[in-house]
Amino acid sequence: MGDSTDHSIEVRVYLEDTDAGGIAYHASYLRFMERARTEWLRAVGLQQSDTFEQDVSFVVHSMSLRFMRPARLDEELRVSCKVAQARAASIRFQQHVVVQGSDETCCEAEVTVACISLASGKARRIPAEVLARARA
Amino acid sequence: MGDSTDHSIEVRVYLEDTDAGGIAYHASYLRFMERARTEWLRAVGLQQSDTFEQDVSFVVHSMSLRFMRPARLDEELRVSCKVAQARAASIRFQQHVVVQGSDETCCEAEVTVACISLASGKARRIPAEVLARARA
């Protein structure tokens, strides 16, 4: 589902993801996009749960989102995650949520994730192996 | 993933599903179990979104749950859904959430789902085809 800088996952829209407006609740896209980043991280060799053991945590530093077309119950979405810039202590991703089998984009986002020490809460260098893969 | 009365899906535990106790938040299992029931319904021929068009909705009437072993970040779970009893206007399911590749059960539940008319909010008969499959 992608090389080491580009990754995507499939997500089905379930009742839990929708709201009384009949469409996906806007915060649901953040959950979908984080699943994609987590799978990207796993693909380059790091599990979220491992990161806790290594005193490394990735936290969202900032993000900008544009919502274009509501996703609806039962739709299958493709959620992509592409490294736009990898710096020593942060990675900026470009992400898209697209309806499977169409060109319709539900949401596009730019997400900057910072690497911090769990113990101190301070910024720290991204593990070398992850950084190398992010820059591959 | 199952015959028409027994179905299961795989679910990965993401950060969104956990809480500050470091384990899956207890309400997350309800979301997982509903995904399994939704996929069962789809397997027997009905999409949630179709049901809205047909003035049919399935709502949880009652449930009992037992939590046995916490699910943790990154674990892969198998969430099963088995018809225990199918009546004219309700179905009782037995559901299990098990850690993949082990016999450890995180949660077991009995869930009774009622069929209602969306327009009136009142109980109504389950569509014949679904009921036939649930009793197969």
Place this chain on the structure above:
Amino acid sequence: MGDSTDHSIEVRVYLEDTDAGGIAYHASYLRFMERARTEWLRAVGLQQSDTFEQDVSFVVHSMSLRFMRPARLDEELRVSCKVAQARAASIRFQQHVVVQGSDETCCEAEVTVACISLASGKARRIPAEVLARARA
């Protein structure tokens, strides 16, 4: 909002709590009921975050729920929490979710919460002060 064995809070139904059926998503009641138990715990002298420091955690052991009348967007609910039985290492609560200003019950539940050691994950005695208040 109650004595030491009986407590209630007010909860507004927001868009985040609803689903495409136009009503509160069934797992939302678990969140509401846990807020009420957390406020009960705070009222008897213990914050959730303190419990983590004291190697004490309260986890849901089992629960049974009955859903009677859907809660709708913008409704104000009263969520109550009453100690039904307090044992050495677990407390059983009776909880109700009622629409404010009416007698209509949305959901009633019986919830058994176990006290565990965070370090070992094993059952442990409830702190004496909490137990005394729960039995008051």
Place this chain on the structure above:
Amino acid sequence: MGDSTDHSIEVRVYLEDTDAGGIAYHASYLRFMERARTEWLRAVGLQQSDTFEQDVSFVVHSMSLRFMRPARLDEELRVSCKVAQARAASIRFQQHVVVQGSDETCCEAEVTVACISLASGKARRIPAEVLARARA
């Protein structure tokens, strides 16, 4: 809690809002900020549930967020919502999530909400009364 262009609410951080990192899950802030916008809308005379009846819906069009300091379990937050610009069919809000009793900002955001017709899904004019209040 504010005049017609500036509004704030209090939010407690519950277990449901946190993740295994021990802090508020990043998507939780979107829920908190939407509660504040909903209460602003109510303060200027419109309930979310009314809007559905009037074929009016407010949907998030775009947002940018900066996360500065994690919110933790049990903390009380003040979530504010200020009209930055009110146009015919959209309102841009500035929002802050601040820890009560301190100057620490957890999250700041700019959120543009579009007014659409529920029936057509197309942009439509904001009801005159709401627009007048947003521009007051």
